Amino acid sequence: MNYNRISMVDNDAMDPMFIEEPDSMITRPTMKEQLHNKVILPMKYNVVDPFNDIISLMDRKSNNVFNFQLWRRFIYFLLVVFVLIFISQYDRIRHYKPIDHDLIREEVRDWIDLNKFEKNWEYLSNLPHCSGTKGDETVSQYVMDSFLKSGMKNVKLEEYKGYLNYPSNETHSLIVFKNNGTDEILKFELGENNFNPLSWNGKVENSFLIYGGDGTKESLQRILENNNNDILDHRDNFVLLLHYDGLVSEQLILAQMLGARGVLFISDKFDQREDVILMKSVAIPQFYTGDLLSPGWEGNSVRTISLNESDAIPHIPTLPLSYNQGQQLLSLVKSEGKNGIRVSFEVKTIVERRHPVYNVIGKIEGREQPEKAIILSSSRNSIHHGAVYPNFGTTMLLQFVELFQIIKKKYNWKPLRSIYFVSFGGNEYNHIGSTEFYEKYSLPLQQELYSIVDITELGINVMHYANSSLKIETHPLLKNLFEDTTMDPNMNVSVSHVQHYGDWIPFLANGIPVSVISDPDLNLHKYPIHTKESTFANIEETLKDNNSTEAIQIFEITIYILDKILRLVDVPNIPYGLTDYVEVVDELLHSLEKDHSKKLNFDKMIRALLRWKKIGTERQKWLNKWQSHISSSKSKKKNHKHNDIESVSARRERCDWNNRLTDIAKKTCSEYGLTGRPFYKALLFGPTFLRQRSDQDSWSFPAVKDSIMNLAWTSAQKELDDVARLLQLSAKPFLRNNAN
Template sequence: ALILYVFGCLKIQHRLYECVFEKMYYFWFFFPTPRDLIQLPRQEEDTDIAMKLLVRWTSCGLEDVQLVNYSVLLDLPGSSSNTVTLKNSGECFYPSGQKCYRETKKLHSQDLLYSYAAYSAKGTLEAEVIDMQYGTVEDLVLIQAMTNVTNKIALLKLGKSPLVYKLSLLEEAGFGGVLLYVDPCDLPKTQNLSGKAFMVSLNSGGDPSTPGYPSIDGNYRQNRSNLTSLLVQPISALLVKRLVSLPENRSKSDGCIPLKLPVTEKRIISLNVQTVPTYKTISNVIGYLKGSTFPDRYVIVGSHHNNVYGYSGQEWASSTAVITAFIQALMLKVKRGWRPDRTIVFCSWGGTSFGNIGSYEWAEDLKKVLQRNIVAYVSLHNPVRGNSSLHPVASPSLQQLATERQSLTCLGKMKCPGSNVSSVQMQGDSDYFINHLGIPTVQFSYEDIKILESPSFLFEALFPAHNTVTEELDPFFNLHETIAKLTGEVTLQIASEPVLPFNALDIALEVQNSLKGDQLDTRQLLAMASRLRESAELFQSDEMRPANDPKERAPIRVRMLNDVLQGLEKNFLVQQAPPGFYRNILYRLDEKMSQFSVLLEALEHCKLHQSNETLQAALSKVLNSINSAQVYFSAGLDVFETAFAGKK
């Protein structure tokens, strides 16, 4: 069993009270190891872990803890591993690069079985392999000019853009299959994963059989076990080297050599992909700490529990432990009579690895309530992924709060070098809340600097993990302590400040910054963004600051102000975005981008189809979003002036 580690005395200062947390413990539950917990034959593995978590949260003193179950469509591996066979030699390989010897056919390890793409098409395809590198639009245009790609198999590197977006391009181009891998040059030298395949999910979110509506009894179930027509198979870098006839150990004096298929050589393979669509029960654990002043306003703190067999087990263990430590520390204060102003909802989601299924189903189930009541989402998805750099991500309206808390927490003994707060797409269950509800979101995590410098979206690969990874990354749990402090402080400030600590002006500034550059004619957009900034400045100076003065805090004034602040980011939700892109256009794909992602993608789309229709549509989406936000600010100001004109 994993051991209970103690953070020691963790005191979080908050200006509303002297000390909210007296002790915070980092719990590695008295659970078996993730490998023992998550066995394929067990039918209730997710529910079993969720029940243990419910008992733990209840024992901490949380009064209202619920287990919420959904029957959902999962795409699981079959009884034998998928295979890749070389046509010229007849050699057969498993995704890891291991040869398909007869004796190993009877010994299919779970690592081999779970090296697959959930919700891929099923079947066998014999075809030529075409090296697509990262599968960018430029790569695709270049290859299409050289050869016919119909029913060919793309050799594709993970990274740079969302996987489902790249697959949509390949599917549209006519490819029949994809061999997916991570180039070792994109990973830190400390991560030796060249001989390991991995799992990916092709599900953008929720139960595929109930797209856009909850998986509750009586709802219609669609037959959507294949979310693409492509046969998709993740493979190891070792197998890639064998496919392209490269030596397994090669190096050059100035660093790593990226993998590339020789142009002059033709490779034909037979790809066999088989998975088993299965309905299974996934469980969410939902706990409520009711607010004393605004109980109908929710601050959600989200973690996740349980991954598929042996994959990223340290992620859910860290995530679950930190949120449980937070609950216990908070409940100590509650026992002495303290309550937050707003309700804090603690959520541990199930089914995250298959496409954030638990969070999607719960949010779809309660969509009307959540649209009205949620004020913020605080994410604890995989808080320690590396140990070299603190990586804060936040909505524009929460960037200032995240920066302030990071600066205060990281003073003195607690050094936490990190990057500036940015609004970029993040992994995990915050997806639905950002993309469908427009909820301001914040997340703190530790990363490896090499990962931050590498192509984005490598996190989409789930590699088999050992239970010792977290202990190696953070042997004294100092990084977890920092994450717990930052998360706790931000949550308490949002839950207890009379006026929500959202910065309206930062949204306007983010919009203006995202329109800079000479690639597009954005004069009309910039003019609209300038009016948005003027409205935001007026709103912030005339309305927000007086309401922060205790003498000016008329209850109706504060409530009206918070209602306006709560809905700011909803104006930036577009009806439709490219696959894998956020519908909330305030978020960029990664830190390397400075403009709206939907505009940059539309520019790339023009190169592929020699048409500017998509670009014009994207420009209209951005213009409408900015106009909507400007009108929203103006309407908020008008309401205030009308409501208080008589009293003044």
């Protein structure tokens, strides 16, 4: 889009500096002469000299009650400040030349250096870099150095404190017994890979082992309904044997509800290998993310709670096993029948209560509305090498930093609004880095941020598809932005609202629109993620040929994301889609109403959505009017040497619209948060405490659905009315000054 900033002067009045000279021998004045003739002399004759005359007159008539020499100096100072402010604003508004985004799309392929990409990727994958380790210090410094080497000036590394744990070097065993624990029949020696981040230290002795399938509500309910009920028979002392489910935290919540003493997780095969162990975090983000000991406030504070008070960690030991180990236990459970088998094991990790976690933060300051910003982020840490995840995402983040610096230098460019580039640490420990970052800067971030785009889950597995495929979870306000593949015909994009946990949760919990761009497989965290097999050696052949399918798809994904970021920060109107917003919320509400229309009254919600539908119509009318104004201005001034095509009033209206739009989602938050889960303040989009049925959505109307699950219908109605009230409240800023 050819968009130019407004000027602080009237373009229709011809400035003498821009009058065309006829062809002759007349020598044009130099820039220094023009500055002297057109700026310094007029300022001297029209401002400084009259000002001196007034001061002299006042000085002569003074009776020395006032010190006019002192006042004169003070007024001179104010005059200089005024002139400097005028010059800075004049330069900011008048001399900005927007870049052609289509041209950037054409050139970006030449800027992408796959050799450098591979070098960065290999370095990041060269050593394990679990949070708080020497490896993470090295990788954090490398990321920071890469930011600085790209030319970014505003870069810093921040340290936060949090609760972390690590595998112990001590030897432990899992022992299996039969005959009520008198006869040992099997023993597994446990190593450092039999480890879940944030596992609870504790001992399980002679506990009955019960197979619980995938540990979902449905699976455990079937066990409870079984006439031959092992759980009820051994309710005081049993351990669950489970396959990993997509949401480990819910498996642990349910296991604790049933009274299990511990949980053993069975890993899947990896490339027909049965000895690989999947080391998933066992944090419970349903209550809160961040440091376990400082829920809701920055971990660097001296104020902490005890570990026993934390709801975000399971209070029973967990132990991950290989597929082979799990199958041996399963066969024994089946062969022993009703008599069953018993297990004893101990989880004893090294605990660091206040250990450092690092974020690397860079920023490109915006030019027109620098107080508005987005974040482009990626998680950085991995229990092992993490080549597939999250290192690919971190490598992409480094590439985007470099690409934006190239644009900035080549075109003397600044975006209309600001961009933060953040490498978050602590993701495997309940997302400490992102949460502590938000808690530290919550007030300015609430004012600044209107979107966070996370690319952690971009990955090499995308190459399994014929076209470049992305799964994008985003706020409905940005649905149309990411669905638009007009310029990217080879992109296969699926878009929905956010439906899983990650470093974006503290922002989503506080009403900041979140977009998670994922490879379809990595979105599900499939193998080899969270295993020691996620190494660069297994993927290093991927980028050897710039014309390979893999390389081409990396180019296409990079261009697609770059385009979306540019549209977020460098088009005049923030690309929020109010029509999509209303349609998605209405669809989710309709699903809720279909199931519970006899129990709940939806009238207030319907009225609120009708109001938003009207606002969406008015927004589109204004956009059409604004575009007509821009087109008309271009036509009238195409031969004018000024580039000003937007009037002062139009710009003021546009910025006002931008400011109001960025508050929409934030105003659907409750000051006190969800009942029992005050960390989550967004009432419209967020996770329910437990997942809903497979045909229902678990990431919308969380407070309402939590109450419904508890059959608390009065509370559910109140929560639904609260959502309607906040929707009406968020609409109020758009109902004033309707003439605009």
